[in-house]
Amino acid sequence: xxxxxxxxxxxxxxxxxxxxxxxxxxxxxxxxxxxxxxxxxxxxxxxxxxxxxxxxxxxxxxxxxxxxxxxxxxxxxxxxxxxxxxxxxxxxxxxxxxxxxxxxxxxxxxxxxxxxxxxxxxxxxxxxxxxxxxxxxxxxxxxxxxxxxxxxxxxxxxxxxxxxxxxxxxxxxxxxxxxxxxxxxxxxxxxxxxxxxxxxxxxxxxxxxxxxxxxxxxxxxxxxxxxxxxxxxxxxxxxxxxxxxxxxxxxxxxxxxxxxxx
Amino acid sequence: xxxxxxxxxxxxxxxxxxxxxxxxxxxxxxxxxxxxxxxxxxxxxxxxxxxxxxxxxxxxxxxxxxxxxxxxxxxxxxxxxxxxxxxxxxxxxxxxxxxxxxxxxxxxxxxxxxxxxxxxxxxxxxxxxxxxxxxxxxxxxxxxxxxxxxxxxxxxxxxxxxxxxxxxxxxxxxxxxxxxxxxxxxxxxxxxxxxxxxxxxxxxxxxxxxxxxxxxxxxxxxxxxxxxxxxxxxxxxxxxxxxxxxxxxxxxxxxxxxxxxxxxxxxxxxxxxxxxxxxxxxxxxxxxxxxxxxxxxxxxxxxxxxxxxxxxxxxxxxxxxxxxxxxxxxxxxxxxxxxxxxxxxxxxxxxxxxxxxxxxxxxxxxxxxxxxxxxxxxxxxxxxxxxxxxxxxx
Ligand SMILES: Cc1cc2nc3c(=O)[nH]c(=O)nc-3n(C[C@H](O)[C@H](O)[C@H](O)COP(=O)(O)OP(=O)(O)OC[C@H]3O[C@@H](n4cnc5c(N)ncnc54)[C@H](O)[C@@H]3O)c2cc1C
Ligand SMILES: Cc1cc2nc3c(=O)[nH]c(=O)nc-3n(C[C@H](O)[C@H](O)[C@H](O)COP(=O)(O)OP(=O)(O)OC[C@H]3O[C@@H](n4cnc5c(N)ncnc54)[C@H](O)[C@@H]3O)c2cc1C
Numbered sequence: 001x002x003x004x005x006x007x008x009x010x011x012x013x014x015x016x017x018x019x020x021x022x023x024x025x026x027x028x029x030x031x032x033x034x035x036x037x038x039x040x041x042x043x044x045x046x047x048x049x050x051x052x053x054x055x056x057x058x059x060x061x062x063x064x065x066x067x068x069x070x071x072x073x074x075x076x077x078x079x080x081x082x083x084x085x086x087x088x089x090x091x092x093x094x095x096x097x098x099x100x101x102x103x104x105x106x107x108x109x110x111x112x113x114x115x116x117x118x119x120x121x122x123x124x125x126x127x128x129x130x131x132x133x134x135x136x137x138x139x140x141x142x143x144x145x146x147x148x149x150x151x152x153x154x155x156x157x158x159x160x161x162x163x164x165x166x167x168x169x170x171x172x173x174x175x176x177x178x179x180x181x182x183x184x185x186x187x188x189x190x191x192x193x194x195x196x197x198x199x200x201x202x203x204x205x206x207x208x209x210x211x212x213x214x215x216x217x218x219x220x221x222x223x224x225x226x227x228x229x230x231x232x233x234x235x236x237x238x239x240x241x242x243x244x245x246x247x248x249x250x251x252x253x254x255x256x257x258x259x260x261x262x
Numbered sequence: 263x264x265x266x267x268x269x270x271x272x273x274x275x276x277x278x279x280x281x282x283x284x285x286x287x288x289x290x291x292x293x294x295x296x297x298x299x300x301x302x303x304x305x306x307x308x309x310x311x312x313x314x315x316x317x318x319x320x321x322x323x324x325x326x327x328x329x330x331x332x333x334x335x336x337x338x339x340x341x342x343x344x345x346x347x348x349x350x351x352x353x354x355x356x357x358x359x360x361x362x363x364x365x366x367x368x369x370x371x372x373x374x375x376x377x378x379x380x381x382x383x384x385x386x387x388x389x390x391x392x393x394x395x396x397x398x399x400x401x402x403x404x405x406x407x408x409x410x411x412x413x414x415x416x417x418x419x420x421x422x423x424x425x426x427x428x429x430x431x432x433x434x435x436x437x438x439x440x441x442x443x444x445x446x447x448x449x450x451x452x453x454x455x456x457x458x459x460x461x462x463x464x465x466x467x468x469x470x471x472x473x474x475x476x477x478x479x480x481x482x483x484x485x486x487x488x489x490x491x492x493x494x495x496x497x498x499x500x501x502x503x504x505x506x507x508x509x510x511x512x513x514x515x516x517x518x519x520x521x522x523x524x525x526x527x528x529x530x531x532x533x534x535x536x537x538x539x540x541x542x543x544x545x546x547x548x549x550x551x552x553x554x555x556x557x558x559x560x561x562x563x564x565x566x567x568x569x570x571x572x573x574x575x576x577x578x579x580x581x582x583x584x585x586x587x588x589x590x591x592x593x594x595x596x597x598x599x600x601x602x603x604x605x606x607x608x609x610x611x612x613x614x615x616x617x618x619x620x621x622x623x624x625x626x627x628x629x630x631x632x633x634x635x636x637x638x639x640x641x642x643x644x645x646x647x648x649x650x651x652x653x654x655x656x
Contacts, residue, residue, distance in 0.1 A: 016269065071285075078289055188293045191328025191340035194286055 001057040001173075003045045004113040006104055006134070007038040007076055009069035010124040022219060023226040024094045025124065027066050034072040037119035039186035042076045044179045045117045046187070048151050058082045060111055064092060064103050070202065077197035078189035084202035085111065091207055094219025097125070101133035103217060106210040108138060115156065118178040120145055131178040141171035147182040163260065273530055277565035282572055283349070290346045294353035297327060302357040307617040309479040310358070313472070317398070317440050317481060321364065325395020329354075329365050331373035337389035339373070345575030348520030352571075356524035359627035360480030362517070367436040368392060370514035372399025375445045375456060378509065379501035384458055388443060400441040400468075402432035402485045403507045409434075410640050412447070413504050417487065419448040419457060426450075426457065426497065428465075428490040434634070438468040438483025445498070446485065447507050456498035456506050465490040476630040512585050515635045516578060519591030520571045522631055525624040526564050526599035532620055533557070533606040536613070553609060560602045567595040586648040593641035600628040 011017050011030045018026040034042075042061065049057040061076040063069050064087040073084035087103050095103070108116055116138070121128040128144075135142035146158035156177060157170040189197075207214055215221060241251045256262045274280075280288065301323060309315035324330055328340040333347040342350075347369075355362035373392050376384050391397040408414040417430025428448055438444070444459045444466075459466060465488040470481060498506065534557060537548035547553050574591045577583040603625035607614040614621050632638055647653050 074285065075289070188296055188327060189289060190326065191290060191293070191332050191342055191346075194289045194293070194328075195340055195342060198286065 001049075001052055001054065001114045002112060003048060003057065003059045003115045003117055004108050004111055005038070005041050005045045005059060005061045005076065005081065005117045006119075006130065007042065007061050007063050007072045008035040008119070008122045008124075009033070009063055009065045009072035010035045010122055013123065019229060022094065023229065024219065028068065032068055032071065034075040035119060035123045037121055037123055037181060038072070038076075039079070039119075040179050040181055040183050041117045041119045042079050042081060043184045043186040044149055044177075045115075046080045047184065048115065048149070051151065060085060060113075062104065062107055062111070063087070064095075064100060064107075066093075073202055074197055075189070077200045077202075078194045079187055080189075080193055081200075083200055086202060086204045087206075087210070088204050089206040091214040091218050094222055095217045096222035096224050097127060097129045097133060098223055099217035099221055101130055101137055103207075103210060103212060104130065105134050105137035106212055107205065108134070110205075110210065114154070114173040115151075116140075116174075116176045118144075118176065120178055120180045128178075131176050135176040138174070138176065141175045142178075143169060143171050143175055144178040146177060146179045149177065149179060149183060270534075273534075273561040273564050274527065274568060276561060277568060279565070279568055279572070283345075287343070287346050287349055290342060291349045291353055293327060294329070294350045295356075297323070298353055298357040298361075302354075302361055306358045306361075306479060307623070310360075310623055311478070311617055313474070313478040315360070315479050317364065317437075320361070321368070321395040321398050323395070324365060325393060328393075329369070330395050331369040331377070331389065331393050334369070334373060334377050334389075334393075337377070337385055338393035339377075339389065340393075343575075344516065344578040345572065348517060348571060348575050351517040351521035352524035352527075354524065355521035356528040358479050359521065359525055359624070359631055360477045362521045362524070363436050363477060363480045366514045366517050366521070367401055368395075368399055370517055371401035371510050372437075372441075372443070372445050374513045375401065375498065375501070375506070375510050376458065379456060379498040379506055380458065381495065381499050383495060384498070388458070392443075397442040398437050398440050400435050400437040400444045400483075400485075401507075401510065402435050402438070402444050402446040403511075404432060404434050406431065406433040410637060412507065413454070415447065415449055415454070417446070417448045419450045419455065421450075422491070424494045426492045426494065428457065428459070428487045428492065430487050432485035432487075434471070435468070435483050435485050436634075437481055438485050439470045440481050441468070444468075444485060445510075446487065453503045454506070456501045457492060457496045458498065459487075459490060459492060459496065463490050463492065474630075476626045476628075478626075508585075511635055512588050515588045515592045516574065516583075518631060518635055519574055519588065519595050522596040522599035522628065523564060523567050523571060525628055525631075526560075526567070526602040529603045529606040529621045529624050530557070530560050530564060533609045536610055536619070547609065556605055556609060560605055563598045563602060567598050570594060586644055589636070589641040589644040592636060593638055593645065596628060596632050597638055600625060600632055603628055 009032050012033050015031040020026050045059045049059050059081040060083050061073050061081045062085045063072050118131040131144050132142055143158050145160050147161045148159040150157045154173045160167050241248050331339040332342050333344050335341045351362050376388055392399050403412050405415050419426045419428045441461050446457045446459050467486045468483040470483050537553055538546055540547045570591055606621045610619055643655055
């Protein structure tokens with residue numbers, strides 16, 4: 001069984017973030033990291049691999065991004081993934097999700113995968129669209145936002161926790177699976193994992209390797225265009241509930257429910 | 263565009279230390295830091311107050327990460343660089359010196375002694391389990407009357423047929439009561455020799471030393487050996503004389519060179535954040551020149567200590583470090599870390615004396631760190647001898 005995990009390299013949210021002159025996010029000159037939500041996807045892949053009885057299951061991590069994005073692959077390899085594929089090409093700059101999903105789908109096809117694993121959302125764009133787009137492009141089922149995953153042969157069963165109900169759905173491989181931050185507890189890379197990662201293979205591929213024309217991706221081809229941006233206004237004071245008549249607790253719960261915190 | 267808020271840098275960022283580390287070193291540091299945030303920091307004040315911690319579980323978790331004997335090669339050890347080991351010690355000690363002590367004694371004293379001086383049989387039997395944290399080891403050199411001068415030790419091992427019979431008492435032994443094996447140094451008619459002693463051997467007991475005011479989140483014990491009979495194979499074959507235990511100490515001291523700075527960093531970070539929030543006479547404490555003078559000087563000492571530690575790390579990785587150089591690091595960095603912890607305490611004032619903040623806990627811990635692995639005076643004598651050519655030990 002082959003599991004391809006799509007991982008995104010994102011700017012570190014605790015560091016200063018910048019935009020380029022063309023209004024794209026500066027992904028080159030800033031401190032970046034493996035998107036934290038994708039650690040759950042890596043962990044799930046490792047669990048599926050380690051639970052696979054055939055013993056020949058392997059986990060390939062796939063990222064699309066600038067040269068520095070290799071760090072996201074490295075982190076996944078340190079956690080225990082077997083090898084990496086890095087789509088890196090100057091023409092990728094500014095790709096929107098349509099372009100990103102095209103490249104990722106081509107790379108998955110090139111690898112061949114029984115399960116394509118994704119995070120629930122990136123921590124920067126956070127649109128949660130890539131998994132669905134990937135499934136569509138690959139022509140395979142999508143099982144998304146899984147908070148629990150069971151793999152039994154070529155059947156994948158997941159639990160999805162919605163606001164009002166929980167559903168259990170299943171599909172057979174090949175498929176695209178995305179997991180939430182409730183699905184598992186990502187492991188820390190062990191020192192042996194860190195030492196071993198250096199020796200694991202990482203393949204760098206370009207648009208040419210994927211047979212994609214430069215005009216089909218990148219800023220020019222993007223369906224969205226960032227016209228302008230502004231800094232977020234400072235936080236407002238927030239809502240203060242003063243309990244005068246004993247309904248304070250109810251008001252609090254209603255507030256939290258309205259914000260979908262509970 | 264909205265105005266840019268300048269984010270203050272941390273003391274070590276000011277020294278641009280990260281640029282001196284490679285990816286692997288940063289990854290190892292990150293793993294240890296995350297582990298400490300998740301598993302140590304939420305509990306450490308309680309462990310310290312109660313002088314009790316789940317040492318068996320912790321040791322398994324530390325082993326799983328690869329911390330135990332991490333810089334040794336083979337036998338289940340991770341085989342990292344010495345610098346990476348130092349950085350791991352720094353993160354552990356930023357949480358608490360007691361946790362770092364657990365790892366130092368296991369890896370640099372017990373495991374190192376076996377790795378360097380043990381028979382193949384010793385290595386096969388003990389190293390994989392010690393590396394995994396499944397077994398805990400300790401190192402018995404000090405005695406009640408012989409600390410700085412271990413050569414005077416009274417514990418003795420005599421041959422009876424082919425067996426060795428050990429008698430004596432060791433004092434201040436980290437991990438003693440929880441250990442499954444002890445490396446014990448004893449006087450024999452062939453000089454000082456080392457022995458691998460399973461603690462289940464009849465005649466061996468290890469009562470815990472209570473009422474410590476320092477390293478409360480660390481087990482310290484007496485080792486009592488009463489006619490402990492061991493087979494000939496218990497002897498560490500290649501350790502002859504005091505250089506055996508002393509070379510182990512040099513390993514552990516190296517970890518402390520980095521470790522002590524972790525405690526200092528933790529104090530300084532807590533203090534800078536406290537001083538920024540604490541309003542006194544109408545403005546933050548951190549906005550007073552007197553406070554900034556303290557913080558600037560502490561930043562400088564922390565950064566200087568870090569540069570020294572990294573320099574020693576690179577020397578050790580190049581196989582070119584000398585014991586006197588490790589002494590430079592141990593003397594300076596522990597002494598400065600303790601000074602920083604105490605100075606931080608003055609800024610936190612009354613809050614500083616509680617376990618709500620880490621500073622007095624670190625200061626108290628560092629009192630032990632100042633004493634074990636060679637007291638400051640012993641390191642001064644080592645450095646003094648190196649640069650004057652005169653030995654002033656006796
Ligand atoms: C307002 C806006 C502005 C944008 N500006 C820019 C820009 O300036 N420059 C630019 O390059 N792009 C820009 N994009 C595109 C965006 O950053 C992503 O490249 C792409 O749209 C993926 O969407 P997402 O980050 O929301 O991923 P999601 O759909 O939230 O991601 C879900 C999962 O898909 C996988 N995945 C997502 N991206 C990758 C990847 N690159 N490699 C591997 N796996 C991945 C991960 O498993 C992830 O957990 C912008 C998007 C928006 C909405
Ligand atoms: C918490 C804790 C854990 C420990 N863990 C271990 C362990 O795991 N294994 C182990 O073997 N030991 C351990 N030790 C013991 C430690 O190594 C000794 O305490 C240390 O070597 C000092 O010995 P001492 O306390 O007997 O002091 P002493 O040797 O009695 O020294 C007293 C004072 O005299 C000074 N002094 C010594 N020699 C000279 C000299 N020549 N000239 C001038 N001044 C001198 C010393 O610096 C000190 O200030 C531990 C100690 C502590 C506190």
